[in-house]
Amino acid sequence: MGPTSSWAFCRRVLAAIGNHTPNPEPPLRPWDLETLNLTWNPIGLNEKPNVEGLPSYEYAVFNLAAVKYHLGSFSEIVDYAEFEQRLERFYQSPATEAEHSRYWYSQLLFVLAFGEAFNSTGTSKSIPGVGYASRALSLLPTMIPMEKEPLRAAEALCLGALYLQALDLRLMSFQLIGQALRICVLDGMHRHMPPQQVEPGHARRCNTVFWTAYIIDREFSTLVGAPSSIRDEDITTKLPTEIANTSDAAALELHIQLSRLTARILNGVYGVDRNFDGSLVTETQSVLRLLATVSRNLSSYMNTTLRGADVKTSKVATRLVLSYHHCVVLTTRPLVMCVLQRRLATGSNDRSIPDGPISSLLQTCVASAVNTLKALKALGDDNLLDCFLPFQLEAAWSSEFLLKVLEVLSPGLVPDQSYLAEAHCIFDIMNQRGSPAAKLRKCDFERLEQLVSSFLSTPSQGNNTYPEEHSSPQENPFKKANTEGSHNDDPVESLQWDIFDNESGFALSPTELMDLAESLQMEDFFVARQEEDD
Structure with a gap:
C-alpha cells in the first residue's frame, strides 16, 4: 500500500522502532488485512436472481430506516422515494421485480445486510447480514453494459464498496468504488447536464450519485494509499448547493471540500518520493x-x-x-x-x-x-x-x-x-x-x-533527561x-x-x-x- 494509508504508516513505524529495541522481533505479516474470507458466485445477466429466504416487508422497511440514519451523508446513495415505491411492488411480485431490475434488487440486499449489521447487539458469532451481502455482490458482474441501468448499477456498487470496507476488505472495496466512479464518468454524470436537454429530476439524481461516488473514492484512496481516480479539472457538474438550497446539499458539499483537501494532502504533502x-x-x-x-x-x-x-x-x-x-x-x-x-x-x-x-x-x-x-x-x-x-x-x-x-x-x-x-x-x-x-x-x-x-x-533512552520546560x-x-x-x-x-x-x-x-x-x-x-x- 502507498505511504498515505494508515496501515502503511503503522507498519513503517513498527518496523522502525522494532529495529532499535534490545531484542528486535520479526515484522508482522505484511498482508494481514482481511478479517474474513467473503465469497460469492456471480450470477450472469441472463440468469434469474434468487428471491428465496427474504424477510417480511415490515422488516425490510425497518432496515431501510436504520440505513438512512447510520449511513449519514452516504445514505444519499439510495433514492428513498423511488426505493420505497419499488419495495412495495417487489413484495407483490418478487421474482418479476428482481429480474426486471437486478441492480435495484442488489441494493435491497445491501440494505438488508447493512440494516442487520447496524441493529446488531454484537452477540452473534458471525457478521450479521453477511449472507444478504454475498447475494448482493453476486448480482454485480465484472462488466456492466451501459444500457443496463448505469445509475442503479453505480448506486449498487457504492453500497457494495462501503460494505466491503466495513469488513476491512479494503482492496476489494477500492476496486468496486473505482468501477462505480468509472460508470458515472462513462455515463457523463461528471459533466453539467443542461435542463433543456436532461430532465431536472434525473440530472439532480446523477449529480448526487456522482458526488457520493467521488467522496467515497477519495476516502478509500486514502485508506489504501492510492491516487485519486479523477481530476477535479475534468468535472463540470455543479456542486450540490448550486442545485438545491438544503442542509443535505450543504453537508454533501462539505464532504466534497474535505475530500478535495485530502487529495491535496496526498498529492502535495506526501507526493511521490517526497x-x-x-x-x-x-x-x-x-x-x-x-x-x-x-x-x-x-x-x-x-x-x-x-x-x-x-x-x-x-x-x-x-x-x-x-x-x-x-x-x-x-x-x-x-x-x-x-x-x-x-x-x-x-x-x-x-x-x-x-x-x-x-x-x-x-x-x-x-x-x-x-x-x-x-x-x-x-x-x-x-x-x-x-x-x-x-x-x-x-x-x-x-x-x-x-x-x-x-x-x-x-x-x-x-x-x-x-x-x-x-x-x-x-x-x-x-x-x-x-x-x-x-x-x-x-x-x-x-x-x-x-x-x-x-x-x-x-540505556540510551531510559536514563534520558530533558529540560523541564x-x-x-x-x-x-x-x-x-x-x-x-x-x-x-x-x-x-x-x-x-x-x-x-x-x-x-x-x-x-x-x-x-x-x-x-x-x-x-x-x-x-x-x-x-x-x-x-x-
Whole structure:
C-alpha cells in the first residue's frame, strides 16, 4: 500500500522502532488485512436472481430506516422515494421485480445486510447480514453494459464498496468504488447536464450519485494509499448547493471540500518520493490555509443547521467533524515520521522539540488527535459509536497511533495520558458490538505500546533527561496570541463543536491556522537538529 494509508504508516513505524529495541522481533505479516474470507458466485445477466429466504416487508422497511440514519451523508446513495415505491411492488411480485431490475434488487440486499449489521447487539458469532451481502455482490458482474441501468448499477456498487470496507476488505472495496466512479464518468454524470436537454429530476439524481461516488473514492484512496481516480479539472457538474438550497446539499458539499483537501494532502504533502525540502513547506502552508477555509465552513454549517441540537446524535455532523480532524492528522504524519527516523538514526536521547512553528504544527496535530478520541469516547458513552462502518475506527486508530509515536519524540507534546485509556475503551466497545476490524487494530496498537516500552527501556533512552520546560505541556503560541483577539467572538471562528464533552483546548481556529501557515519555516527546525547532530 502507498505511504498515505494508515496501515502503511503503522507498519513503517513498527518496523522502525522494532529495529532499535534490545531484542528486535520479526515484522508482522505484511498482508494481514482481511478479517474474513467473503465469497460469492456471480450470477450472469441472463440468469434469474434468487428471491428465496427474504424477510417480511415490515422488516425490510425497518432496515431501510436504520440505513438512512447510520449511513449519514452516504445514505444519499439510495433514492428513498423511488426505493420505497419499488419495495412495495417487489413484495407483490418478487421474482418479476428482481429480474426486471437486478441492480435495484442488489441494493435491497445491501440494505438488508447493512440494516442487520447496524441493529446488531454484537452477540452473534458471525457478521450479521453477511449472507444478504454475498447475494448482493453476486448480482454485480465484472462488466456492466451501459444500457443496463448505469445509475442503479453505480448506486449498487457504492453500497457494495462501503460494505466491503466495513469488513476491512479494503482492496476489494477500492476496486468496486473505482468501477462505480468509472460508470458515472462513462455515463457523463461528471459533466453539467443542461435542463433543456436532461430532465431536472434525473440530472439532480446523477449529480448526487456522482458526488457520493467521488467522496467515497477519495476516502478509500486514502485508506489504501492510492491516487485519486479523477481530476477535479475534468468535472463540470455543479456542486450540490448550486442545485438545491438544503442542509443535505450543504453537508454533501462539505464532504466534497474535505475530500478535495485530502487529495491535496496526498498529492502535495506526501507526493511521490517526497523530500523534506522547500516545496514541502509550501504545500503544508497551502493545506493549512485550506484547513482554515473548511473549518470556517464547518462552523457555519453547525451554527445554521443544528441550532443547538446535540451534535452527537447527528451522523452527518460527527462524520464531518471527525473527517476534519483526520485531515489535520494526515497533514502532519510525514513530519512525525521524518522526525522519528532522524531520532532513531542519530541515537539521540534528547526528547525535546524546540518552540516555534514546528512545535505548534505538532501541537495542532495532538489537539486534533486528542479531540478525536474524546469525541469517540463521548459517542461510546452515549451508545452512539458506529461499530460497523469503518470510519470512526479508522479515526480512532490513526489518532492514538500517532499520539503514541509523538510520546517517543517528546513527552511534553502529549501531557494528557488519558488518551490511552480512551483508545482502549473505544476498541473494546467496538469489538464487543461486533466491529469486524476492531480486534486487529487493537492488536496493532498493543504491539506499538510494547515496542515503545522496550525502546524507552534501553540505556540510551531510559536514563534520558530533558529540560523541564519541555517535559511540561507546551503552549501553542498561535492560540495564546489570539486569545484576546476580537475574531474569537465570531461564531465561525469558534470551534465549540459540542461532541467532545471536555474542557481542554480545541484545535486551532481558522485565523490561528492562517497565522501558523504564514510563520511555518520547516528548515529552521531541521537546521537546528543538524547542528546538534554535528
